[in-house]
Amino acid sequence: MKRVLIIGSGIAGLSCAVSCAEKNMEVTLVSPFPSERAQSVLAAGGINAVTDRHEPGDSIACHIEDTLNGGCHIAGKKAVTGLCESAPDIIKWLEKLGTVFSTEPDGSVSKRAFGGQSYKRTCYCGASTGKQIVTALVMEARRYEGMGRIKRRLWMDFYSALIQDGVCCGAVFYNEATCAPEAITADSVVIATGGQNALFGKTTGSTQCDGYVAGKLFTQGVELKNLEFIQYHPTTIETDQKRMLISEAARGEGGRLYYEENGRRVYFMEDRFGERGNLMPRDVVSRCMEECGKDVYLDVSFLGRERILQRLPEVYELCLKYRGIDICEQSIPVSPSVHFFMGGIAVKNNHETNIKRLYAIGECASIYHGANRLGGNSLLAAIYGGKVAAASIENNSAVGVDTDGADELAAAAQTLRALKGTQSRYPVKYVRDMLAETMRESLGIVRCAEKLQSGIDDVSFYLSVADKIRYDSSELAYFGYSVSAILTLAKATLICAQSRQESRGAHYRSDHPDTKDACRAATVIRYDNGEFRTYLDTEGKYES
Ligand SMILES: Cc1cc2nc3c(=O)[nH]c(=O)nc-3n(C[C@H](O)[C@H](O)[C@H](O)COP(=O)(O)OP(=O)(O)OC[C@H]3O[C@@H](n4cnc5c(N)ncnc54)[C@H](O)[C@@H]3O)c2cc1C
Structure with missing residues (x-):
């Protein structure tokens, strides 16, 4: 077997x-x-x-x-x-x-x-x-x-x-x-x-x-x-712990996005893309919301209470529970979030x-x-x-390798011992919070070389002090040993974004707004002796 x-x-x-x-x-x-x-x-x-x-x-x-x-x-x-x-x-x-x-x-x-x-x-x-x-x-x-x-x-x-x-x-x-x-x-x-x-x-x-x-x-x-x-979902609401999703089903059922200007509603997605404007792909809707620079609302109230409770019960409940909004009467204040x-x-x-x-x-x-x-x-x-x-x-007929993993186990045990410690200038939670701030700043809906480079510099710094990062012993060891690889993934993500000098789908560069035929391929990144190397998969290495 x-x-x-x-x-x-x-x-x-x-x-x-x-x-x-x-x-x-x-x-x-x-x-x-x-x-x-x-x-x-x-x-x-x-x-x-x-x-x-x-x-x-x-x-x-x-x-x-x-x-x-x-x-x-x-x-x-x-x-x-x-x-x-x-x-x-x-x-x-x-x-x-x-x-x-x-x-x-x-x-x-x-x-x-x-x-x-x-x-x-x-x-x-x-x-x-x-x-x-x-x-x-x-x-x-x-x-x-x-x-x-x-x-x-x-x-x-x-x-x-x-x-x-x-x-x-x-x-x-x-x-x-x-x-x-x-x-x-x-x-x-x-x-x-x-x-x-x-x-x-x-x-x-x-x-x-x-x-x-x-x-x-x-x-x-x-x-x-x-x-x-990275997909930003256009319709989410802020709560204490996380961003709650207002499912696309709300727009699928007819929900309309708008902002207010001079006391009147502007249905900006419909004005720009016609009848199906609210249901454009998520990257397009999120970018339009960012570009308009206004507070955006989603209105489903005109569907009526009966249809809302039947077709969108989870949206009704979460808006009421987390924001005290009755969507049968009021519009929902929405903004895009990483999804x-x-x-x-x-x-x-x-x-x-x-x-x-x-x-x-x-x-x-x-x-x-x-x-x-x-x-x-x-x-x-x-x-x-x-x-x-x-x-x-x-x-799969590739030949397997026989191992009990004893060497790796010993190395893991040693790493886990070394990570413990309460005193450090770089506690895990602080590093994770700083990382999240950097990522949101550099890899927002609209990106540019300058912000991406600043993100790469910040993450590189934290990687350079990775051996000083300590976790509080009241936390799981996982928080301690995971942080370095998480930083490495973050840096790889920023480098990929920097390397794609065009705009396509969820990746929009204000300094490279056009979609380029020459970039119509996947970005692949590999780690070579501590170096991050990217290439465009124009040969279709992963399409086989
Ligand atoms: C709010 C929300 C609504 C969504 N709605 C839809 C929708 O309607 N339709 C749709 O198609 N998609 C939707 N998606 C996306 C979709 O839900 C996910 O892409 C999909 O469920 C991912 O499934 P998965 O099995 O790959 O990962 P997950 O369901 O995330 O499972 C990951 C598993 O890996 C484990 N794991 C994580 N880290 C470690 C570790 N270090 N070691 C060991 N195990 C680990 C976790 O415990 C978990 O068991 C939604 C996403 C969100 C956030």
Whole structure:
């Protein structure tokens, strides 16, 4: 039996675990928290698919075209075609596993309009699509657990990958229960650890997604891709702990964006782009909001209380709970916030990285979304990626390496000991807060060389004092050992953004406002003896 180690148990990790178990492989699924606490459960809007009973005129070809256009033509056509073609079967699979999609009176799956899409094709489960899918996949994983094909391990933080002679053969973790490092070996390893929200402090996402795994793997020779493409969701509201998302479903149901000028409302998106202006792709809406320089509001009140409570209950509840706003009566003050990462670990179409037997799936991998993701496509990509990786692991004939990881374990134990200490000019929390400020300042919706360079300088400074950074011993050791790799990922992101001297999708440069044909390719970055090296993937190394 092939042994597969999957790190991260959100929707991508679960999809891969169940798919591997279906293929009779032996899976260890590892994460610090239960799946029910992964960011995936926050997804409310839906998942895209052109199902059997679709809107007249829609087709899988149109889903492919919308996805490629939304991504500004740097996502691989073959990968996107596979994604969109698989979508109808994925919906059927999820239904079979117990996901309850909202349906029309004729029994067909309901669809809503989402940004950048020509037709209504976002399938949803009331206001809890992510929770429904996670629950169904967890139930199936538990069934395989009973059969001994899946083993779930909790309270395990990734430390490093075990890589020998260019082949991955397991990983070292920090076990929060024993407070000691632990190695798990496997024939193949799948990374499914989500995006890198915490680089930016408060975002719409989970603080569990801090980019450490991608950053650490980068220092271990794994190539990253398209890091500069960071999606700002146009409609979020500020709360004490985080930015809360006002789902695109609100605009899909007819919600209108406006600002006020001389006592009258200016519906700036409709004025500029016509009837469908409010549902332009997220990068376009966010940039227009930034450019107008005014306080922007979202109005759904005209839909009426009954429709709002039926179609947008989560938006109603969160506005009331966190801001005391009754959206049936009042407009919502909204502003853009970091939401999703199109970039991440570079993978080929079979989801393998440049290291043999090491795979990446879900939001931590960069493959389907190009320069801008369409809403509803990332749940689809997380599930599809898990299935593709499982199929590819089944067929992988690369020779494995036998190791117990003893050397890496000893090194990890030594590093963990050295990190402890209470007195330091650079406590982890301070460095993380400074980093978030730098990233927000340098990598906003509009960027320029000067701000990017200043960000690179700041992060380089913190990296130069990384050996002096200490964590408070009341915190988890994870906070201590993760900070250096997180800084490295931040620097790589800034360098990618500096290297792309054009504007495309979510990457807008005020000093290079044009989109250039010569730059129509992914940015790849690798770490070579402490040097950061970027290249444009014009040869299609990752499109194979
Ligand atoms: C508010 C919100 C709403 C959204 N709505 C939609 C939507 O309607 N439709 C859509 O398509 N997309 C939506 N998205 C995006 C989508 O939810 C995510 O892209 C997707 O769920 C990512 O799934 P994942 O499995 O890759 O990662 P996650 O669900 O983030 O799971 C990551 C896993 O990795 C683990 N992990 C993290 N760090 C470590 C570590 N160091 N060591 C070990 N394990 C680790 C975590 O504990 C977790 O188990 C939304 C996102 C947000 C934030």
